Amino acid sequence: MAHSRPPHDGDRVLLTGAEYTGGLAALRGLHRAGYRTWVATTDPHSYGALSRAAAGVVPILDPRVDPEGFVHGLAAAAARTGATVVLPGTEAGLLALADRRNLFPAGVAVGAPDAVLVADACDKSLLDTHARAAGFEVPPTTHVTLSDLDDGAAVTFPAVVKPLRSEMIRNGRLERIEVARVTGLDALVAALHDLPGQAGLVQPYMYGRIRTVNGLAWEGQVVTTVHKRADRTWPRDCGVVSFATTVARDPALDEAAKTLMANLRWSGLFNIQLIESASGPLLIDLNPRVYHSLALAITAGPNLPAMWADLLLGRTPRVVEYEVGRTFRAEDDVYAVLSAARSRGARSALSGLRPRHGTTHAVLDRHDPRPTRALVGRVVSGLRRKVADRLHR
Structure with missing residues (x-):
């Protein structure tokens, strides 16, 4: 299997967001290519901080709490480590860096486009317009506020409620706000009440498999793409991919993805999510950043980070073709399988737990065991807390 270009001895990178699985995948991919990568993290026990792929660990402030301090800290860390590239591993980090690229000296390349471009790509209220202009089909989407419901706005249930942006100010600080599935008016009112400005985007809940177009763009030109289809997500209703397989490119979707990135003038990683409905694939989300299942693309061939x-x-990066049929499993896929077993019958659903040779995992890697040990420790601690809570009820 082909990988990215030959090792870059001496090239130093400062990476944020390795507290999460996507960031861990980016770290491992950079290490595989020969980059010496320092992990800038809020948690010294995070996946990235424990990984053998890290050249070192730099403590950093949380970009959601103190974006100014976060970027100042990164600029100082780049000077100390000699890093010439700074990569954001989260959307909060991307937003903070885009607004403050001027804090880095000319010799440091920052993986964040102009702030206007970042704001445009992260604004979910504009996504329908961008998607249609690129040739994608989208589900019916309505901007709904609590006052709209008072005026009798019609909503078909079950429905999905989305924030206007994934990262928004709530309770005085930036927070990541997740999508919610609602089955009735009371739940919709509660979901909107909890959103900043008491406003969100409402779509009918769609049943179907998730398909994604992932890739890398540079100044609006797509360098390469990797297509995958998800068998399972967790949580099941509005979760992230927990088991997926690379599939052949769909030419129409690939062309639409290229047009979308060109229209957004995007530079960096991207993850376009679609749902396979009866009427065809519908675009439901765009993540212009490091994404959860990034490890699959790297294992399949293109070392995107x-x-x-x-x-x-x-x-000029070395572009290789990806391998179709490679699989990805997140460690919490076990919950998706067990949930399916309760609803569909144990025998067929539990077959999903069967090990598959060559599967890439979100955390598990026999050559890099410490993040897995940390994950197991967190799961055990969580189970102990649940047992203790039940015993004290």
Whole structure:
């Protein structure tokens, strides 16, 4: 299997967001390509901080709490470590860096486009317009406020309620706000009441498999894409991919993805999510950032984070074709399988737990065991807390 370009001995990268699985995948991918990568993290026990792929660990402030301090800390850390590339591993980090790129010296390349472009790509209220202009089909979407419900706005249930942006100010600080499935008016009122401005985007809940177009763009031109289809997500209603397989490119979707990235003038990683409905694939989300199942693309061939670093350094990345049929499993896929077993019958659903040779995991890697040990410790601690809570009821 082909991987990214030859090792970059001496090239140093400062990476944020390795507290999460996507960031861990980016760290491992950069290490595989030969980049010496320092993990900037709020948690010294995070996946990235424990990984063998990290050249070192830099304590950093939370970009949601103190974006200014976060970027100042990164600029100082880049100077100390000699890093010439800074990569955001979360949307909060991307937003903070886009607004403050001027804090870095000219010799440091920052993986965040202009703030206007970032704001545009992250604004979910604009996504329908961008998607249709690119050639995607989208579900019916309505901007709804609590006052609209008072005026008798009609909503078909079950429905999905989305924030206007994934990262929004709530209770005085930036927070990541998740999508919610609602089955009736009371639940819709509660969901809107909890959103900033008491407003959100409402779509009918769609049943179907998730398909994604993932890739890397540079100044609006798509460098490469990797297509995958998800068998399961967790949580089941509005969760992230827990088991997926790379599939052949759909030419129409691939062309639409290229047009979307061109219209957004995007530079960086991207993850376009679609749902396979009876009328065809419908675009439901865009994540212009490091994403949860990034490890699958890297294992299948294109080392997207290393290619991103190459481009930021003014190099031409080596583009390889991805392998169709490679699989990805997140460690919480077990919950998705057990949930399916309760609803569909144990025998057929539990077959999903069968190990598959060559499967890439979100955390598990026999060559990098410490993040897995940390994950197991967290699961055990969580189970102990649940047992203790039940015993004290």
